């Protein structure tokens with residue numbers, strides 16, 4: 001049997017671990033500041049110019065430190081990494097997509113720290129934003145790959161069509177296929193970040209019948225990618241991932257689908273503000289009913305929060321003002337692979353839209369993590385039923401149904 005560690009000893013070991021980690025971050029940031037060029041825009045000046053107070057910035061560093069699962073003593077390191085954000089050269093490629101991810105990152109009614117960070121990013125090549133076109137754009141890309149070989153981050157927006165040997169997508173003055181361009185750029189990049197569910201998993205391009213045989217970048221090229229999933233994804237999940245890279249010189253821990261665990265480690269259902277209504281069996285039965293007006297749970301009108309992993313409800317969209325469930329529409333599962341075929345079109349619980357039979361059907365929709373989810377939901381339902389019984393209350397219909405299924409298999 002292992003030796004039991006006393007709380008003092010445990011505390012000393014934790015403190016030692018974090019001291020070592022802090023030292024590692026400092027060494028890495030020193031290296032970044034020595035090796036990478038000065039940022040094009042000064043982050044501190046930009047904060048001042050945009051009216052972001054010191055207090056607001058400190059609040060942001062606290063929130064980002066916590067989001068990255070680091071203790072508060074890392075706040076100065078996060079602040080230093082934010083200042084170095086603009087040093088990291090980025091090549092942003094567009095393949096089969098709608099550019100909604102870039103739009104989601106760029107559109108904001110007032111600048112918060114994340115938006116300003118994205119503004120300072122050293123975009124060496126971005127087809128939507130750069131002024132250059134044709135041969136000049138291609139030269140810019142080649143120059144960046146040469147000047148920053150092994151140092152730049154390759155961000156990819158959009159899926160890669162594989163049909164007709166990739167010829168459904170030809171780009172640039174030389175008419176290269178998306179697959180050709182991706183292979184060339186990726187081979188020189190320090191890391192590949194897939195922005196949005198199209199580049200991560202294929203998304204709408206790969207939805208049935210998928211005539212171009214589109215798929216996610218990692219799958220097509222057989223490489224490891226960091227998947228910032230979402231349709232669109234949240235800018236915070238991208239900035240946090242880059243900050244992690246700047247601090248630690250490495251990518252954050254990923255889940256089996258390549259998504260950073262710090263951002264995609266929890267189920268939307270578990271951090272949803274409507275969750276108390278789910279627990280109480282209070283559901284919106286149809287759009288616009290009394291339950292909808294009272295802000296009850298959207299599960300019965302098709303919310304896929306129980307099958308979806310991400311921080312949507314915490315990070316929120318539109319300058320962190322709202323997110324779909326808050327606005328009154330259920331989650332469509334856009335952080336998960338294949339959601340266009342399995343989750344988004346069905347405005348009813350997933351079991352009724354597939355084979356019937358409760359949350360067990362989550363196992364049949366081909367998602368890597370939903371088996372765990374289904375077990376969690378069943379366990380939760382049993383626990384809820386027990387609580388209701390203890391209180392002498394009648395559990396909600398869903399709770400009864402799931403509890404019966406758990407009991408009878």
Ligand code: SF4
Pocket residue numbers: 268269270272273274275276278296297298299303304305306325330331
């Ligand atoms: S089912 Fe949807 S609305 Fe209901 S608690 Fe879960 S995530 Fe929130």
